[in-house]
Structure formats: structure tokens, C-alpha cells
Amino acid sequence: MFDSNNALSTKARNLKPSGIRKFFDLLSGREGVISLTVGQPDFATPWHIRDAGIDSIADGHTFYTSNRGTPELRSEISRYMDRRFGLSYCPENEILVTVGASEAIDLAIRALIDEEDEVIVPVPSFVCYGPLIEMCGGRVIPVETAPKDGFKLTPEALSDAVSEKTKLIILPYPSNPTGAILDREDLAALREVILKTPAVVLSDEIYAELTYGKKHTSIATLPDMKERTIVINGFSKAFAMTGWRLGFSCAPEALTEAMFKIHQYAIMCAPTVSQYAATEALKNGDDDIEIMKAEYDRRRKYLTKALSEIGLPCQCPEGAFYVFMKLSHCGLSSEEFCERLLEEHNVAIVPGTAFGDCGEGYARLSYAYSLDHLKEAVRRMDRFVKSLNYVAFL
Amino acid sequence: MEPILELLQENSIYSTEDMASMLGMDKDEVEDKIARYKEEGILLGGHAIIDYDKLENNHIVALIELKVNPQRGRGFDKIAESIYRYPEVKSLYLMSSSGYDLLVTVEGNSMKEIAYFVARKLAPIEDVVSTSTHFILKKYKSHGLVHRSIPVDERENCN
């Protein structure tokens, strides 16, 4: 008899289901949940960008584009990277338009990783890096980041983790889930370590536009770094365009060419309508970024203050739209805390362990929600924390 | 604009505590500033924006164009005063239009009620030359807010 399990590749069979998925499954079908779990903007895409997408369809731009992305979009990306981050990339051979930052991450890993190659992944972090590395037979070397360092990757920890087999170093900052960012000084210290290795850096800068107070610095702006860095960014977070599935990579020609080959065979090209919309976003969307960022900033300030007032202090995150909250209550594990909060008070937050074992003792709260929504969540969490304290007191 | 005014303009229901948290300020500081804005006449007040279509009551709004003869020495101000003193008048603007001078917003419980108000109160005012009443049939957007069914959060948990 046909056994579909035998049909699967060892690698696919061994992929663990994502920890975050497991928790999301608990949520489905529940009524009246106040959720702080969603990792995407609550704003709809700004109208002028939507219109550009609609117009492109009306004008009959319904074909594949150039495999790399339309020349116009690539030049706009080139200008954007220069304007916003001081990086200069050639639209012809150093920029690749992809299906979300997600595809760019996959391409970079596939272009670089052979069996047994080691990849440094700071944790807790976004869930996709490890599984994609494993699909290439690479070895994930998780490097724990600590609250005392503000969840930043330190040169010491990096230095301990690298070896002659290190092929790639993932630098996922601004961080989902911790909200940590790396400033120029942090990056300069990491650079010292990186330059002693042959490794390439994959800098996932999808949240680069969402930093509060400090401007984002890309590691590729540091001396001798651009030649070994793949900068990945996209439209999902900065322009509230998650559903359009559009991102891009910027990297030296040789790296881009390798990624391009895989992209060409696997994807052909990113969605045409999205590329037209994204071109408009880059031409006329800088103000939209500022407006949305100002709104996230208010919520960030509100949420961190409100949480500390109910006895759940957290470091004020400097980037992205997440608060990584410490749970120091009654010896509950992160999962227990989150499951009981959901069961007893109908509030959903993601246990820190979904982002790596070292997320134990933490939970991720997204503040991509209206203030009223956040307030109701805090009110319910307050009741939960009080009930825990009361039990502890007895 | 000042951040506190910006927040209030967006939503006058925000408490001073919430505003203080969002702006990273002290509650006292926010209250002091609001008091000052009121004193200086910068902050006139705050209204709730209600979607009356979702309530069962009758709530009619009309825009009324008034053509008037400006008075010697006092321009339009005196006429304006004799119009805005009515509580039914919710707003009054002097316009740059060639067709009329003053635009009045009047609220009432029925079209008839508003029509009577215009006929009995506004039209007879000395120097009002003519009136033209437009009833609002449906509000799509007011005060920057779209009137629509309650939006659902359709975002999926993906990441």
C-alpha cells in the first residue's frame, strides 16, 4: 500500500512544526479572544499604493516581469536604500525582488549552505531561519542573547560560536520578538569578530523602518562589510503590505547571481501587481512610514508603561512592534502562563519559547493593535496577575 | 501641531493617563498643558462622534446656505451673532462662495423641525436675503472617521 510518510524526504519529515503554530492552533475557534499575537501591521496599505496596484491591473500589466523584478522597481529600491540607509546598490546586478523577505531569506540560505555548514542564529528570533537551514543540511548554531544585554548579540557570544565551518551569520535586527536593535557601536564590535571569519552575513532588516528614537544602521554600511553582507528588506512592515508578498535582497553581484538562479527556477518573478504597487510605495510613501511609526510609538510607550504598572515590567523595545515581556510569576512556565491567560481571561500572547528555548520566562506581545484593544488586554492581564499573586499569597 | 492636541483631535475620549503614557510624559504635565490650552482658548472642547444610523433615533442634519446683506461698519459679525445664539445651530462659517455668504449646520429630530426653524428663526433675521436648505441623507465620513459596520480584524496568525 502507498505510504505517504515513506514518500517524504528525510529533511521534510524531520522538520519540526513551528512552536508558534502550535499556540495559534489553540486560538482557533475561540470566541471573544483579545489577541496580541499578530505579527503584521493593523493598518491597511495606504490608498495611493493600493491604487497603483489597481491601476496596474486596469492598464493590463498582467504578465511576468523580468526575473529580477521590474527595472523601475529595482532603481527605486536602489534610491530608497541610499536615501534611507546610506547604502548604494546597483539595480542591474545587486538587487533582486522576491516574494516577501521570506523568499529572500530562503534564497540566501540555499545559495550559501551545503551539508554540515554551520550557520549562526541569534535566539530568541523569528522562526524561519532554523528550518530553512536544516532543509539545506546545514547546522544551526543557536546563540542565546540575554536580557542583561538587551537581547543584543554580543561580540563575545559570537566569537565563542564561530568556527572554521561557519558559513553564514544571521543578524535579525531590529528583532522579532525582542524589539532589540543594534546601533553602530554594537555593529562595530561584531564586525571585529566577523572579519576574522570567512562567513557571509544575512542581515534581516525587515523592521529597519520601525525604530524608535535611534535611526536604523545597517551592518553593510561598516567598512569591509558590504562585500560579505546580504541585506534583506521588504514592504510588509514598513508599508503595511504583508498580503502583497513583496521583498528584496541587496548583495554583491556574485551572491545576488547565485540567489537569482534559484529564484529564476523556483519562482520566476515576484507578483507583477505587487511590484507596481511597491514602486509607488517607494516613490511617494516615505510619509506613510512616519505616520504609522508615530502610531506604533505611542502604543509602545503606552503598553510598556501599562505592563509595568500591573507588575509585568519589560524593557522598552527600541524597534519592530513587539514587547518581550518577562513573566516572573508563581513558577509558571511561559507556555503555562500563556495557556492559562487564554483559558481563564481570553487573552492571547505568544510564549517566548516559540522563538527558541531561551525564550522561557518571556512572552511576545504585539502592539500592532488599537489603543482600545491594548487597554482591554492589559485590564484582563491585570486580573490574571492579581489572581496569581493571590494564590501565591495563600 | 502639539502632540497633546493631535491626540485629542484624534480621540477626545483619551484619559490624561493614557495620553501621558503614549507621549512618555507625566500625567500632571499633560493636565497642565490641557488647562493652558483651555485658558488660551486654543482648546474649545471635545465631542463624541456618534454614528446615529446605528441608533434608532431620528437625527437629521442640514446645511443651510444664507445670503445676507453685510451691515455697515460691522460686516457679517453682528448677523452671525444673531444666528449662532440658537442652540440648534451647530456650526456657522463665513464662506468665500459667490452664491452665498454664511453656511449654517443645524441639527434636529426631523426635516420638518429643521424646516420650521429655518422659516421661523433664520429667514426672518434682518439682512438675511435668502436661504437654501440641504438635508444630509447619509454620512459616509465625518470628523475624519468613516461611518461603517464594525470592522473585523481579518489578520491571520502567520508568524
Ligand SMILES: Cc1ncc(COP(=O)(O)O)c(C=O)c1O
Ligand atoms: C524578522 C522577520 N523577517 C522576515 C519576515 C518575513 O516578512 P515578509 O512578509 O517580507 O516575508 C518577518 C515576518 O514576520 C519577520 O518578522
